[in-house]
Amino acid sequence: MSVCTSVLQTELQLTADEMRCIEFLEKKQPHLLQAYIENLARARRTILHRITASLLREDVFGLFSTSYDLRVIGSTFAMNLPKLTEHWEAMIRQLQNTNLQEGILYKIYSLNERECLIIPVSKEYSFRRFEIVGDILLTGNQLKKISHSTELLHLLKQKDSSKEVSKWGPLIEELENGSANLALAYAYFEEKSKKINVSFKNTVDTLDYIQQKQNTDPSFSAMLFFEQLCVEGHHLHPGSKTKMGMLPEDVFNYAAEFEGTPSLKLVALHRDLCDYRFFDHQEPNDFFFEHFPEFKNEIREFFATKEQKLEDFVLLPVHPWQWKNIIPDVYREELKDGTLILIEKVNIPAFATTSFRTVIPKDKDICVKTAVHSQMTSTVRSISPQSANNGAEFTKLIRKVMDREKQLAQTFIPICEIGGCSFRSDDTLKNRNLSVIYRENMEQVIHNDEIAIAGTALYAQSPINRKPILIEIIERYAKTLNIKSRKESAVSFIKEYAQVALPGFLTLLFKYGIGLEGHLQNTVPVFKNGRPVKILFRDWGGVRIHRPRLQKQGLDIQFYPGSITITDDLQEVQNKVFYTVFQNQLSEIIQQISKYWNIEESLLWKPVRLQCDKVFEQSAFNQELLEHIHEDKEALYQKKIDHKALTKMRLNPEQKRYFYVSVPNPLVSV
Template identity: 30%
Template sequence: MTSRLAARRLALTAAHTGAALAVHAPELADGFAAALPEAADIVGRRLRGALVREGLTPAGPGDRWHAFHRVEYAEAGADDPADLLPRRLAGNAAGFAAELRNAVVNLAVAMARQRPEPAGDPDHAAVAGERLAVAGHNLHPCGRTRLGWDTGDVLAHDLEAGHTRLGFLAVRADLHLGDDVGAALREVYPQVPAAPAGYRVQPVHAWQRDAVLPVRYRDLLDSGALRILAGELDAIPTAALRTLLLPVAADGSRRYVKVSLDIQVTSTRRSISVASTRNGPAVSVLLHRLVAEDPAADRLLLLAETAGAAVPVGSGRDMGAILRDGLTGRLRPGEQAVPGGALPFVAAGLVGQFAASTGRRDDAGAAAAFLDAYARLVVPPLLRLTLRGVALEAHLQNCLPTFTAGVPQRLAVRDFAGLRLHPGRLAAAGHEVTLWPGSVIGTGDPDVLRAKIGYTAFQAHLGELIIRLGESHGLAEDAAWRLVRAVVDETYAGPGELAAQDHAAFTAATVPHKALVRMRLAGAGDEYLPVENPLHAPA
């Protein structure tokens, strides 16, 4: 693929989006065009770093290296990110190139739509905070990929839209599997339609209802086994898109509902498996039991998945729904929840608040003290859970740390679909859980368990924070990782063979890194590569 041809293909993709904006949102057209070069540069820089990190292209002189073999670039070095892909790249290179261009144009649309929004209750404030991370996932070059949506869909339902709609299906009872999510919603939202006799009401994303179900399930709709109901709830899209924040309920609380959305974001189509709908509530109960036994039980706040259901027809993934608790009413006076995706953008301000409230100067020393306090909030409970058989998917997108005057207080964690459970470790800790047959979250391999928490908590989460504190406060990375290593050492200070094994794995010379580009090229499953570990050197 020549550079000229690649640039032309991006130009065609952008022209198509620009034409759609001219019709549906002409006020965004100029902003979109102005944002395109920056959007292409952001996607290209992330891709360029990933290609080097994963050994697909060689490093160059002057590359800025960080922990875990991460490299950052000041510029992409190509007008079209797809032009950075090596020639004769094995696997789905052409498809991946299309994903990259899709990410560019949708990022440009998002940048053109960015507007400050006053925060409301903690849940509303969290969604508003997520919009700071306009590029999406902090490591994935396709954080803004929306394959399956056209520009009109993006305008109607993406994060920056600020609103979408939750629809409802009547599902014949013999086709419904799981909890009565519709009835649970109706208890606190009287506008949810009642179920006809012999049916259950199932929530569904309005786009999924209108664009997917009539095509794939026309026979069930024609026969009456599925009925599209007239009622809707207004909802707010979160950064996860398929997870929607619902209005304030009759009891004053807020709830989220995670619904199937058959579009591709980053590496995954965002439909919901039957297993996820059935495991979520059971795993939530298990996690609450485990957290209650932890010495730092008051420092972990779980957003429980209270009900889940699926319609196991077709793929079984197109009509899943999971109900989740919110934050509103659960925070203490003065406590502020920050969505993890926004943490890199507000960390400097938090350090300033931390310095003022602890009587420190706002300098590298204050940043180090802040990081130490934050690591002591995040690392010990997550590692102790792993020791007992649960590796949470603790990347930034699933975490909402809380602060009071900049001082870390609690770690709220949401979305349990991507965690890993080790039945042997759970049994040794006196716990068990029955998972849906074939569930991918269960593993008997401790390396798989540790890779999940190691990549999400250390690399994607703390790694990002440390880089940003270096930029804002001059905090040296080697000193920062020595602080984290000290917390790891203290967490595993007690006796025990498993503790020694986990400690050795997390402080080994190399650790597994999730190879995001190689996964897209292969088109299936997680893939890991070894990278240098900053936690290897003793504190």
């Protein structure tokens, strides 16, 4: 540890993860060190606010239901206490010396007889989404500002009667790791923004920059630019930047927010140990050489020196982090007996995407999804044999469906998984960590006058003017249609977006029983002059299918043994769509608009509700679908709707199931 780092550790009370980031920057990226230090407090606050909002939304330990509300009215505190006790009087006396603001709702949560949490909420949005602003305070022996998510979790642990370290320890470590990585992302984004603004001084927004960049550099990919504009990650998950087990150097080299360029490695797995399925029953090595012909001679020569037959093996791309950190240990026996061979000289240049484990090989028309045994958000990002082998089967099904729905297929477009391979074993560690999925590159369906923007980039800051990308798009939309009013342009935009997105998600559900996982990472809206013209949907791993509905359409599908994709539980399929499409995708889009322009959310949810009604009504003439439509309308329009409880799930990892909480449904009130 350098003297500089030691001083910083004392002054800033650095966590171990923050220390590792600083040591990495000192050695490898010293020009980013100062920016990292300056962004530490911001990153800590972002993760703290995110976990607090999640705990409130999910009402963990009654944080929402048992807290009291305090508002400042002039010089008076107004609070909904049933009785003013000594405990509350002491708290109020402490708060009188603070700068509490009018217009903010302070949630007051009693931790014990002497301590309270003071949580400042500027607004509650749809689905009980809270915007936390300013400092979270702790009253007690002295008034203290909570500056890190781990401080909050240590305080809340005392409310857990089980006191199980196994619950809280991992979550605390994950949020510490995420905070450190987020500060690194903030620092890199600042440098990236400066470079763009120096090189393109006359740009007014990101869309203008994209156009100018394409004019000067024909190889520039707008699609990739937006894939990599994911500084803060998942907009709801407190562990959005968590990458457990990875060194800062790994994160910096391989993650999209750092414009990572992971070069895929290659292994050969003996056919006796490999399961694979491809869309057109193609042989896996033929598929590989079709897309990577430049390696054919080199690989054949390699096998000649090994006195092995290539035909006895299947070639599998591997993420470089997995190659270095997981393969040598997990597959030690196979490497020793020769059933797994490392082809060390092959390196496949690639670009990182929003999904860490999915990369785009340079100058290729496919994407490659690889297994990465690191926990990101709540999940270790390995790939199950079911996901690897089911992709091509689902592609066959979705193409049959879209062939029937020709009008829908013009604007609602699947980015299909062409094939996949996995390690055949009953050992979960082995069968999940040497898997690969090949997917179409969506550049193939984007026209020259269109821009595909990964859903996760919609709420990202513009490197040009710091506005959310979504706001820039709507401003371009308003200019295209000559709409002067912000409110009118926002409502009109949401109406058009819903017209493009909802017919696909809802029709596949009520007609075919297909529940797509339509959250923002899997959804890529395509715009033309600011107008939404297509929705691209991808990643079949989280799809759920209601077999009875599918079979009513004369369709069926056979998945890999042990798959949970197909189900007779209609609610599971409905929840998949309603949570990801409405509570994740549309809710974030509407909240961004409401927050930025101070537009009532109800004005924006109304066109969404009207479009849902329209989609249902257009198919109501079909007697065979009436029952399905009624079931889905009844579920979608409940006063309270299930919301996936991400933090509760993380605190109960042994349960291996989804947790939900009931939240108000904005589609009912409009």
